[in-house]
Amino acid sequence: MNRVWEESVRDNPLLFDGPVASCTRLDREGQSDLVITWARTTYRYYALRRVPGAASWLPSLFVSIVQPAEDGSLVAGRMSASTAAPGRWQLPGGTVEPPAGGEPLDVAALRRHAARELVEETGVVADPGELTLWLVSRGEKGNVGAVFQAPPLPASVLSERFAALVASETARGCEPEFDRIALVRSPAELAELDGPHVDYLGPVVRRYVTL
Numbered sequence: 001m002n003r004v005w006e007e008s009v010r011d012n013p014l015l016f017d018g019p020v021a022s023c024t025r026l027d028r029e030g031q032s033d034l035v036i037t038w039a040r041t042t043y044r045y046y047a048l049r050r051v052p053g054a055a056s057w058l059p060s061l062f063v064s065i066v067q068p069a070e071d072g073s074l075v076a077g078r079m080s081a082s083t084a085a086p087g088r089w090q091l092p093g094g095t096v097e098p099p100a101g102g103e104p105l106d107v108a109a110l111r112r113h114a115a116r117e118l119v120e121e122t123g124v125v126a127d128p129g130e131l132t133l134w135l136v137s138r139g140e141k142g143n144v145g146a147v148f149q150a151p152p153l154p155a156s157v158l159s160e161r162f163a164a165l166v167a168s169e170t171a172r173g174c175e176p177e178f179d180r181i182a183l184v185r186s187p188a189e190l191a192e193l194d195g196p197h198v199d200y201l202g203p204v205v206r207r208y209v210t211l
Contacts, residue, residue, distance in 0.1 A: 018043055021039070021096045022038060043084075060144075063146050066208060067124060079179070081179070089198065097113070114146070121177045135204075139199045141199075158181075190202060
C-alpha cells in the first residue's frame with residue numbers, strides 16, 4: 001500500500017494523505033432508512049485497491065450534488081490534471097472527511113460537506129438547508145455516495161459562477177478542481193463528453209431525466 005501510494009505522489013505531488021471516512025457497512029432500517037457505518041482512515045488506504053491480491057479494503061464514502069439548470073440539464077465537471085482522477089467526468093462532490101471534535105457524521109454533516117464541495121468546485125453558493133437528500137448510490141466497487149439535489153439556476157448563472165471561480169483560482173496560482181463543466185440533458189449527451197466517467201454518473205443522469 002505504501003509503495004503504491006508513494007508512486008502516486010511522485011506522479012502527482014499535489015496528492016495528500018488527508019483524513020477520510022470509509023464505509024464499513026450499509027444497512028436498511030425499516031422501509032426507507034439506510035444506516036451507514038463508517039471508519040476513520042486516510043487517502044493512502046485507498047491505494048490498497050491497486051495492490052494485486054489485496055482483499056481487505058473499504059469502500060469510500062462521498063457526497064455528490066445534482067445541480068440542475070432551469071432547462072432541466074445537470075452540471076457535470078471534468079477533473080483537472082492536479083486531482084486524483086484527471087480527465088474524469090463526475091458530479092460536483094468529494095470524499096467525506098471525518099467530522100471534527102467528536103461531532104456526529106449524520107445527514108446534516110453530509111449536507112454541509114456537499115454545500116462546501118459545490119462552491120469549491122463550481123462557484124455556486126448554496127445554503128446547506130437548500131440541499132435535499134435525493135438518493136444514495138452504490139458504485140461498482142461498493143463506494144457509497146449521498147447524492148443531494150440543489151435548487152435549479154439559469155444556465156447562464158452556472159456558467160458565470162464557474163468562470164468567476166476559475167479566474168479567482170488562477171489569479172491565486174491554483175488549479176481549479178474542475179478544468180471544465182458541461183450541462184447534460186440525457187445519457188446520450190453524457191456519452192458525447194470526452195474522457196472517462198465515474199461509475200455512478202450515467203445511472204444518476206438517467207434517473208434524473210426520467211423523473
